[in-house]
Amino acid sequence: MAKMRADAQRNRAKVLAAAEEAFAVDGLAVPLDDIARLAGVGAGTVYRHFPSKEALFQAVVLERIEQFAEEARALADAEDPGEAFLDYFVRVIKQASLNRAICDALAESGGHAFKAGAGDGFRAALGELLARAQAAGAVRPDIDGDDLRALIVGCLAVERYSPGSRHLVRVVVDGLRASPREGDVA
Structure with a gap:
C-alpha cells in the first residue's frame, strides 16, 4: 500500500x-x-x-478496541493481578458505556469489534489479565473469556438503560471476586 x-x-x-x-x-x-x-x-x-458507513464504523470501533487491548497489555505485569483485572474491567465498562458504537459492537456476537481477528488482541489481553487474577486467587476460577464478554455486555446494558446505577456494576465485580475458601479468615 x-x-x-x-x-x-x-x-x-x-x-x-x-x-x-x-x-x-x-x-x-x-x-x-x-x-x-x-x-x-x-x-x-x-x-x-x-x-461505506459500515467500513468507517468498523475502523472507529476497531481503533478503540485496540486501545482497550493496549491498556490490558500494559497491566500484564501488575503487582496485584486481581486488582489490576477488576479495575480494568470496571474501566472498560465506564469508557465503553459512554460510546454507543462501542456498546453496540461489543454486544453484537461476532460483530464489528471482532471482525478480521481485530478483537483477538483484546480477547487475548483480557484473557491474560483474567488468568493472572485467577492464578493469584483473586478472581473465581469458573469464569472464562466468554463469560467475561457476556458480563461486559450485561454491565453495558445496565449503564445504558439504568444510568446512575453504578452499584449494579459493583455487584458484578464483587461476584467476580474469589470467595474465601473454607478456613480462610474473611
Missing part, C-alpha cells in the same frame, strides 16, 4: 475523530454527510477513505 500524502492523512484522521464523536452518540444511525460536515471535509473525502 502506497504511503498517503500528509493532507490525506490529516483528512483521514479528521474523519475518524468526527466519526468517533458522532457514532458515540448515535451509533450507526448517523448519516455520513453529518460526519463529513463535522470533520470539515466533503462527503467524497469520506468515501475515498472508507467505502
Whole structure:
C-alpha cells in the first residue's frame, strides 16, 4: 500500500475523530454527510477513505478496541493481578458505556469489534489479565473469556438503560471476586 500524502492523512484522521464523536452518540444511525460536515471535509473525502458507513464504523470501533487491548497489555505485569483485572474491567465498562458504537459492537456476537481477528488482541489481553487474577486467587476460577464478554455486555446494558446505577456494576465485580475458601479468615 502506497504511503498517503500528509493532507490525506490529516483528512483521514479528521474523519475518524468526527466519526468517533458522532457514532458515540448515535451509533450507526448517523448519516455520513453529518460526519463529513463535522470533520470539515466533503462527503467524497469520506468515501475515498472508507467505502461505506459500515467500513468507517468498523475502523472507529476497531481503533478503540485496540486501545482497550493496549491498556490490558500494559497491566500484564501488575503487582496485584486481581486488582489490576477488576479495575480494568470496571474501566472498560465506564469508557465503553459512554460510546454507543462501542456498546453496540461489543454486544453484537461476532460483530464489528471482532471482525478480521481485530478483537483477538483484546480477547487475548483480557484473557491474560483474567488468568493472572485467577492464578493469584483473586478472581473465581469458573469464569472464562466468554463469560467475561457476556458480563461486559450485561454491565453495558445496565449503564445504558439504568444510568446512575453504578452499584449494579459493583455487584458484578464483587461476584467476580474469589470467595474465601473454607478456613480462610474473611
